Amino acid sequence: DTGVSQDPRHKITKRGQNVTFRCDPISEHNRLYWYRQTLGQGPEFLTYFQNEAQLEKSRLLSDRFSAERPKGSFSTLEIQRTEQGDSAMYLCASSGISTPLHFGNGTRLTVT
Amino acid sequence: DQQVKQNSPSLSVQEGRISILNCDYTNSMFDYFLWYKKYPAEGPTFLISISSIKDKNEDGRFTVFLNKSAKHLSLHIVPSQPGDSAVYFCAASASNSGYALNFGKGTSLLVTP
Numbered sequence: 001d002t003g004v005s006q007d008p009r010h011k012i013t014k015r016g017q018n019v020t021f022r023c024d025p026i027s028e029h030n031r032l033y034w035y036r037q038t039l040g041q042g043p044e045f046l047t048y049f050q051n052e053a054q055l056e057k058s059r060l061l062s063d064r065f066s067a068e069r070p071k072g073s074f075s076t077l078e079i080q081r082t083e084q085g086d087s088a089m090y091l092c093a094s095s096g097i098s099t100p101l102h103f104g105n106g107t108r109l110t111v112t
Numbered sequence: 113d114q115q116v117k118q119n120s121p122s123l124s125v126q127e128g129r130i131s132i133l134n135c136d137y138t139n140s141m142f143d144y145f146l147w148y149k150k151y152p153a154e155g156p157t158f159l160i161s162i163s164s165i166k167d168k169n170e171d172g173r174f175t176v177f178l179n180k181s182a183k184h185l186s187l188h189i190v191p192s193q194p195g196d197s198a199v200y201f202c203a204a205s206a207s208n209s210g211y212a213l214n215f216g217k218g219t220s221l222l223v224t225p
Contacts, residue, residue: 004155033212042116042201042215043156056212091155100146101213103155 002026004104006092012110013082020078021107025094032075033101034067035091036060043091043103049075082111115139116204118216125223131189133219135202138183142204146213147176147187150199159200160187192223 005024013019025032030051035043046065048056051072061067064082069075079086089108093101117136125131133147143164148156162169162176162185169176175188189196199220203213 035213040217042118042203042217043213045212045214048212058212093155100158100161102158103148105153105155 004092004094004102006090006104006107008107009105010108010110012112015082015084015111017082018078018080019082019109020076021090021092021109023075023077023092023094023104025074025092026102029094029096029099029102030072031095031097032069033093033095034075034077035093035103037089037091037106038087046077079109082109084111087111113138114217115142116202116214116216118200118202118219120219121217122220122222125192125221127194127223127225128191131187131192131196131221131223133187133189133200133202133221135185135187135216136183137185137204137214139204139206139214140183141206142214143207144205145176145178145185146203146205147174148201148203148215149196150201150218156201189221192221194223194225197221197223 007022032049034046037043049069064080067077089106091106093103095101146161147159149159150156160174178185199218201218202216
């Protein structure tokens with residue numbers, strides 16, 4: 001199966017620590033997205049890459065959040081100085097041109 | 113501001129009957145609409161989509177209807193099966209926004225035998 005892969009599946013960290021998540025998109029997809037989902041809500045858009053260029057960022061993406069996609073392949077999402085409000089499921093998705101988004105199974109972050 | 117609204121948090125339907133899930137949107141710039149299905153501990157899975165130039169799209173047991181004037185879309189599942197039990201998310205995007213999807217809060221569908 002060559003779907004979207006996210007690592008780790010679960011992360012528990014203490015408030016104030018930095019965390020980094022990785023996403024490997026479907027290989028032929030040039031678009032990559034990060035979303036966040038909290039309990040009882042739908043996924044909320046965070047940021048979007050086309051190849052290595054970060055083209056769109058939500059206002060939800062505070063300056064403690066940074067995403068990269070070097071060489072237009074895998075992507076990382078880093079959260080610095082984590083807060084309890086950052087606890088959520090972080091979803092990565094990829095797509096080709098004019099194709100629906102395919103989501104990974106997410107990374108569940110718990111900040112204690 | 114919630115631009116995509118799914119006002120029914122849950123729905124229970126008997127196996128074999130029709131399931132109708134509803135979705136409303138407020139942004140008139142939205143021109144592409146999708147339904148995703150989500151099982152626990154998995155990411156959302158694409159189900160069916162419709163562009164604003166159409167009012168109906170069908171794929172097997174799943175049909176999506178779009179009423180642009182009412183800013184309303186619905187997903188019909190006929191016949192419903194127990195394996196359809198999941199959370200269904202409605203999503204919308206505007207082609208001038210980089211294709212970022214705006215999701216509703218989801219409707220939890222339970223199909224009972």
